[in-house]
Amino acid sequence: MAKFSRRGLLLAGGAVLLAGCGSDVVPDIPGIPDGADRCRTPESLVDFSTVGTGTLGYEIDRTPTPMRSDPAFLERLELWAEDWAALSGLGAIREVWSYGAYVDKCSSFHQAGRAFDFAEVVHDGGTISCRYDTWNPGTDAQLRDYWRLAASLHLHFTYTLTYLYNAQHHNHIHVDNSVSGEELSTFRQRSEVQVQLVQSALLHVHGRDVEVTGSYDQQTRDALRPVQQELGITAPLADAAGWQAFLRATASG
Numbered sequence: 001m002a003k004f005s006r007r008g009l010l011l012a013g014g015a016v017l018l019a020g021c022g023s024d025v026v027p028d029i030p031g032i033p034d035g036a037d038r039c040r041t042p043e044s045l046v047d048f049s050t051v052g053t054g055t056l057g058y059e060i061d062r063t064p065t066p067m068r069s070d071p072a073f074l075e076r077l078e079l080w081a082e083d084w085a086a087l088s089g090l091g092a093i094r095e096v097w098s099y100g101a102y103v104d105k106c107s108s109f110h111q112a113g114r115a116f117d118f119a120e121v122v123h124d125g126g127t128i129s130c131r132y133d134t135w136n137p138g139t140d141a142q143l144r145d146y147w148r149l150a151a152s153l154h155l156h157f158t159y160t161l162t163y164l165y166n167a168q169h170h171n172h173i174h175v176d177n178s179v180s181g182e183e184l185s186t187f188r189q190r191s192e193v194q195v196q197l198v199q200s201a202l203l204h205v206h207g208r209d210v211e212v213t214g215s216y217d218q219q220t221r222d223a224l225r226p227v228q229q230e231l232g233i234t235a236p237l238a239d240a241a242g243w244q245a246f247l248r249a250t251a252s253g
């Protein structure tokens with residue numbers, strides 16, 4: 001009797017080979033010690049062909065394409081979509097273009113079906129592109145929209161990677177729930193990607209003169225304080241409520 005690998009079975013079941021991104025290695029993957037085998041097999045995967053009210057498509061060939069995901073991760077993606085549609089002010093989501101959800105690639109949460117790569121989100125009232133590779137350096141409006149969307153993703157996924165992370169992410173924003181699980185995110189000053197979000201939000205959404213350094217330095221704190229005051233946010237970023245309020249205010253622009 002022929003022996004089929006799980007990958008073979010998934011492909012036989014109609015899965016589409018997706019690109020995904022391979023560089024989003026979480027340094028401290030929960031439950032997986034450093035140096036251990038970083039390949040994993042998803043427990044169960046579900047097909048999905050929409051994200052919120054938007055049709056899901058593969059960015060490479062710009063064709064509507066069902067993808068696969070861990071069901072608990074998909075719930076988080078759906079919660080994000082509902083939240084973002086309301087915060088964005090752009091109306092209902094019509095299309096979501098992606099580089100992949102489940103992808104059989106080691107050292108990535110895509111292999112667990114717990115990751116998703118955003119290329120573009122099309123709403124009734126506008127389109128937000130994550131294709132920094134096509135619009136770099138970008139207009140003020142493009143950068144503002146990109147970082148508003150990034151803020152909403154940071155709210156729902158602690159591990160969110162933007163074009164600032166590395167060149168592999170110049171054409172998409174990667175999210176996974178490796179850290180945040182089934183919760184909203186919380187802020188850690190030592191998280192370079194979260195600090196980059198704060199600095200980019202201050203610069204591109206809130207109009208402050210901030211250098212994006214990736215470290216939670218004095219110029220960042222000095223720029224942040226008056227913005228928090230204007231937004232009526234009294235809790236610091238270190239508190240979940242303060243972090244989430246800042247991200248919601250940034251997402252809604």
Ligand SMILES: [Zn+2]
Pocket residue numbers: 020021022024110115116117174175
């Ligand atoms: Zn990815």
